[in-house]
Amino acid sequence: MDILLGLATVFSSPALLGWVVLAALVGMVVGAIPGLTASAAIAMLLPVTFYMEPLSALAFLYVIGKSGRYGGSIAAILFNTPGTAASAATQIDGYPLSQRGLSSKAMKVATVSSIIGDFTGELLLIAGVGVIAAIALKLGPPELFAIYVAAFVVIGSVIGKSVVKGLASAALGVLIQMIGTDPISAVERFTFGSYDMLNGIGLVPLMIGMFVLAEVLSQIENRGKTIEQYEEPSSDEARARNRLTWTEYKPCMPHVIRSSFIGAFIGMLPGLGSAIAAFVAYGEGKRRAKNSEDWGKGALEGVAAPEAANNAVSGPSMAPLLTLGIPGSTIGAILVGVFLIHGIQIGPTLFLTSRELVYSLFAAGLVGIAAYGLIGFYGAAFVGRFITRIPTDILYPLIFLTSFVAAYSSRGSLFDVWIMVVAGFFGWMMKKLDFNPAAFVIAFVLAGGAEETFRQSLLLSDHGLLIFVTRPVALGFLSLGVATVFLRARALSREARAAALEDA
Template identity: 75%
Template sequence: MEIFTALAFVVTSPALLGWIVLAALVGMIVGAIPGLTAAAAIAMLLPLTYYMEPLSALAFLYVIGKSGRYGGSIAAILFNTPGTAASAATQIDGYPLAQRGQSSKAMKVATISSIIGDFTGDLLLIAGIGVIAAIALRLGPPELFAVYFAAFVVIGSVIGKSITRGLASAAMGVLLSVVGLDPITAESRFTFGIFELSGGIALVPVMIGIFVLGEVFFQLGNTKVALIHFDDADVSDARTKNRLTWAEYRPCLPHVFRSSLIGAFIGMLPGLGSAIAAFVAYGEGKRRAKNPEKWGNGALEGIAAPEAANNAVSGPSMAPLLTLGIPGSTIGAILVGTFLIHGIQVGPTLFVTSSELVYRLFAAGVIGIGCYGFIGYFGAATVGRLILRVPMKVLYPIIFLTSFVAAYASRGSLFDVWVMVVAGFVGWLMRKLDFNVAALVISFVLARGAEEALRQSLRLSDNGMLIFVQRPVALAFLLLGVAAIFFRARALNRQTTTSLSENA
């Protein structure tokens, strides 16, 4: 099989292995810093990959994404502050254990469960990606546009608490993408006479501004960041308290395997992401638990379930990205940019032109799981203590300055720095107003491909827009988008009705 050949290649490439180990460490540290995310780290480090080999660049960022998902559990358990949105579910049972001086045991459970979940997701990805790619190769421009449309609608309506704000965020991403020259007529669009905009808005400064600067601005205005405290007793080396035995972990295994499948399924659906997977797995685990009353008070199963689901999302979320060019998450959107930077076009033809690269990337991901698992099992508590020694008032200015360097280094343009600053304020404002930055960035990345597919479809059609109704697969995806809005609206309406009845 190709995957075994790819594994042999990665294992015998010292430089590539070095990047994978570094990525595992960087991702875990960034994920453990309250308020920062793996997506922010990847956006900031993206310019560095300009000078790397394509496989090393992709593997480096891919493994950071994997490790960052796991790293969020460290902050959730030690600081009662989730490092990522998905680790908020881990916090429910992780922090009570830390308060009892068993944080090391909690982190060991999180580490083992994350490894199992991540491996499960990757195995399902490797086993099924060939079939998905073969199907994707049969899709024409009308079907591809319908897939893009469904992705826009699903991402915009599902991510976040408001359908209206989510769709508005997605629309903003589309508007930003059309700035520049028309790809067919070469006419200027929304450039406002600014020459630098004729080539369009660059991806790197937008991502650094939205994810890094926007997050820094938001966290600096969040007084909770300064109130994080941590008692050294929480990471006590008392072996009697923090030794994890097989008898203790064995009851977690059914929850881990079930949650891994839940996470893998949710990972294949664009726009849902690891946070939803973690909470769905936690809820299902508590429903099936023998002693549900222990959940929320330091149950090991309450850590195992969300962590397995959280990390199982990682591999399957690559399926729509690689086969259709549709990122299902913010990390996926940044990886699309990395592919494009190195001249690799993601989509149905990727497995024809670069299948070797894809399987080597999968192999790097599998090895990355082992790396962050080893580092996390033996060093998660140490990472947590080191993070605490760096004051936030020192950490955020360093990140702020690094962002300026990264934005300028991408193309050596001061205009990109200004784009990053504007994007940073936009990202901060969107967070304050509860708009969704992930929907904006994913739509920004998808819009060019969607426009190309739309124009090709209309050129093939003698009946204009009716071509999307006449093609069964295209019609099915269009109806899927409409159904997503309907069911999301109904779910929100039920939540509103329930909350009103409870308040009454």
């Protein structure tokens, strides 16, 4: 019962406990600020941890990663701007809820779902770290590609009025992702000889531009007009409306449980990460939901599913990291560095040499989940109430400034600021012309990894595309994606036929 010993270690050290709680708070705040991602915060705080005890340092960064994934949902729900890529799926339903004055309720659903997802992932990790690592090794590029395909399906859920414009937006996202160095042949694509573009367009500045700056620009345009804002009738009534009851949360439970396992599975596979988990969970949730027509218009389930999935990634992604030294994410890569700086050799021998430390880290993870859960459940509602009271002519200039700071600070690059500005105008134009910024960003996030794994698979295969059919896990995820698209297409054509009949 190593984990009980680990928990004892955590609770008997006030300093460690303090770091864990601080990390929960820091992660939430940076996650909630659009553009300031948990990985950026970890990179910035890394030098501080060199002077800490190894366990405190690792626990601090590990918990920031967890609560940062959760914190992203706050901005997604309140401002329609995902704080991190992982919460891009949360905004699909979170923001409509917020527009109806139910932001606190949406945030509570996000908090509870994140905690359940995170606990599921963490417990799976503690129970089967060895098994997870063994599975992770056997899954290669073909399986990863199949999961990307299943994740692409979520684009169908964000496409609103115009299917053609939605698909065009997604195609543009793919095109912009192609800028940079070709992942296989290392040939430069669309770089126009610029070094800055060699690494491609950064996701963080792009997202800040498309969502944050574009929103500010729309607000400037609508200046003078009465802003469509939900007026709180009275603070008591608003509070009552935002109370979350078990009857309301109950329909979310099946989605949360399914999404937790989807997230945990995707977490095992290095390189996919929480954003992909959230997209797959949202797509799969919508497909199975009884009220799938409400998804995208402000369904609580639509917040619960991606939030459970993106946090469930956290725990299992530690298994390949610790036992195989394969970092599944940026945060993971930084954690590897921390282990090494403290002289701890990652790899199969870690559980022999530093067993106590590893289980104490897992225990700190459990405590961290509880900490951000409590802070989030009671604090997020307060934050939500507070922010809606700030007048827009103060709020938006502040957001405008933050977007520049955030775009610069993620990599310390002025080029990224330009990207952000260009993306801002581009996103604003897209919205004006009824194109779809969300489809654009999702396609952008997924296309790079999908291309790389697809071409790796073809290099690994003796029989071309057959490699996807002969590997069962790959086949499973591919069929899931194809089935979803097929069902959606059939539903759409039935609606179109019904509409045509009505017209006649």
